[in-house]
Amino acid sequence: MTKPLSYTPDAVAARNAAIMEQPPRLPANRTEAVLAPARAMMAQIAGAASGQATPVPDEHIPEMLLTAMCHQELFERVVNVSLQLLKNPSLPLRDRQLVILRTGWLRQIPYIFGEHVSVSKKLGLTDEDIEQVIVGSASPHWSEHEKALLEATEQIVNSAMVTDEVWQILAKSYNHPQLFELPVLIGQFSTVGYFQNVLRIPLSPSNPGLTAR
Template identity: 30%
Template sequence: MHLDEPRIPPLTDEQLTPAQREALAPASYANTPPLNIFRTLARAPEALSAFLAWGLYILRNNSLPPREREIVILRIGYLCRAGYEWTQHVAIARRGMSEAEIDAIKTGADAPVWSPADAALLRACDDLHARQFVAADNWAALKAHFNERQCMDVVFTAGQYTQVSMMLNTFGVQLEDGKALDPDLDARG
C-alpha cells in the first residue's frame, strides 16, 4: 500500500448514478457490499464493466487450478507492493495453501516449500514483472508442468493483476474496515 488515503475515493451508495449502480451490480455477492476497489472503479462505469468481464475470466474460467492461480496473483501483488490485493487474495489462497506457502510467496521460487511446478510459476511471474517477458528456460519449466492454455493463463493472470495493482496503488484504494495490512507491503511514507 502506497497511500494513507484514497486519491479517488470509493463511491457510497448515495453517490451512485444509475449507470454506476448498474456497472457495480455484478460486484455485489450474496448481500455483501461491493469492495472498495469496485466502488472506486465505478466512477468510470464503462471501464468497470469491461474490467469485471475480463476479471471473471481470470477468476472463474482460467484453466489454472485455483491454488496455482493464487500463487500467480499473490506473487504479482507482492512484487507490485499492492497491499490491498495481497490482503484480499491471502484470504482466498488460504482455501488451498498453507500459511508457510503464503509466506514463501514473498521469498519466491527459491523457498524450500515449492514443488518444481510452483517454482516455475513464481519464476515466470518474476520474469513478467521485471521484463514483461518469460525467459526461454523459465518458459520450458512452465511447459514441463502446464499445458499451452495454462501457460497462456499464467501470462493473462500476471498481466491482469499487474494492472489491478497499478490501479490500487495509484488510486489509493484503502483496505476495508477490519482488514489488516501486511507490514511487508506497507510502502507508505
C-alpha cells in the same frame, strides 16, 4: 526519480502506510445512479466461485468498486477479465493463487496481497506457503513446477519475458490455454493493483494489506 521497490520490513511498512493511511485521491460515489450497476457487478464478483450471482448489501460494496465506477464502461471491461480468471480458470487454483500472491508482493500492492492471502487460505494454501511466496522462487519449499511458476511470475513482473528454461518446465504440466492464461493473469492483477495504489482506495477493515499472513 522514483526509487526501486525495497522489500525490507521497514520499506514494506512504509509502503503500506503510504497507500492505506493517506486520503483517497478520488471519492467513492454512493449515489443511486452508481449503486444500481454496482450491485449487479458486485453480485457477479461475489458469486464468481459458485457461478451464481450473489446479492451483497450496499454497505458491503467495496470502496474500490464505487470509486472505479467513475469510468463505468472501462471498469466493467476490467471486471469482466477478472471474472473470467476467477470463475473459469484454466490454471489449477493453487497455481493461480501463488501467481496472484507473488505478483501482489513483488508490485507491493496492499489490496491484492491482503485480499488473496485470505482467499488462498480458504482454498487450502498454508501459512508456510504464504511465508514462502514472499521469499519467492529461491525458497526450497517449492516443487520443480511451483518454483518455475514463481520464477516465471518474477521474470514477467521484472522484465516482461520468460526464459526458455522456465518455459520448458511449465510446458511439461500446462497446455496451451494455461500457458496463455499465465501472463494474462499477472497483467490483470497488476492492472487492478495499479489503480488501487495510485488512487489510494481504502481497503476493507479485514484487509491488512502487505502485513497479511
